[in-house]
Amino acid sequence: MVRVWYMDDDVVSDQRLEHHKNPPKYLDLQTLNHLTGVEYFNVIQIESDNLLEDQVLTKLRQERNYNYEDEIICSKECLPNYEEKLKSFYTEHLHTDEEIRLVLDGSGYFDVRDKNDEWIRIEVTKGDLIIIPAGIYHRFTLDVNNYIQAKRYFIGEPVWTPHNRPADDMECRVNYLKKLQPITAL
Numbered sequence: 001m002v003r004v005w006y007m008d009d010d011v012v013s014d015q016r017l018e019h020h021k022n023p024p025k026y027l028d029l030q031t032l033n034h035l036t037g038v039e040y041f042n043v044i045q046i047e048s049d050n051l052l053e054d055q056v057l058t059k060l061r062q063e064r065n066y067n068y069e070d071e072i073i074c075s076k077e078c079l080p081n082y083e084e085k086l087k088s089f090y091t092e093h094l095h096t097d098e099e100i101r102l103v104l105d106g107s108g109y110f111d112v113r114d115k116n117d118e119w120i121r122i123e124v125t126k127g128d129l130i131i132i133p134a135g136i137y138h139r140f141t142l143d144v145n146n147y148i149q150a151k152r153y154f155i156g157e158p159v160w161t162p163h164n165r166p167a168d169d170m171e172c173r174v175n176y177l178k179k180l181q182p183i184t185a186l
């Protein structure tokens with residue numbers, strides 16, 4: 001089961017640790033969605049190595065027109081410019097398009113800002129599919145196991161460019177906040 005929690009304020013110790021508040025403050029997926037617009041799906045058949053035939057995944061790809069896909073492995077051995085890339089992933093940023101990731105193996109943390117600018121940490125492991133909306137400030141880190149393999153989906157020609165904070169005037173940011181308002185008012 002995916003775990004989601006509010007992070008502590010410790011910016012000194014290793015980013016790969018869990019960074020819970022004391023006491024821990026967990027969120028459920030519905031609350032995560034209401035607060036941030038992040039969507040989560042469990043791709044159930046991953047254990048049977050039948051991942052790409054999975055019904056949840058097939059439906060998502062068709063309905064949302066994900067017509068581009070590739071794979072990324074974040075490990076010292078496989079990711080070119082490993083240290084530099086990890087630093088860039090963990091620098092707070094946004095994208096002009098959704099960030100869609102399906103974890104095939106390993107694990108890691110996506111951190112997203114809530115409307116009060118607090119960090120929420122989302123632990124992703126094998127079989128988790130996460131959709132991070134365009135315009136949300138976020139970052140990614142490996143956990144202490146230092147390995148993740150994920151599929152990346154995209155609509156059209158992929159654009160991976162991160163726009164580091166501050167990017168408040170970007171159209172995607174303005175639109176994200178507009179879309180979020182009615183949701184968080186619930």
Ligand SMILES: CSCCC(=O)/C(O)=C/O
Nearest residue numbers: 072089101139140148150
């Ligand atoms: C597990 S995919 C690597 C992280 C990434 O692609 C990204 O854009 C993070 O924000």
Ligand SMILES: [Fe+2]
Nearest residue numbers: 095099138162
């Ligand atoms: Fe990103």
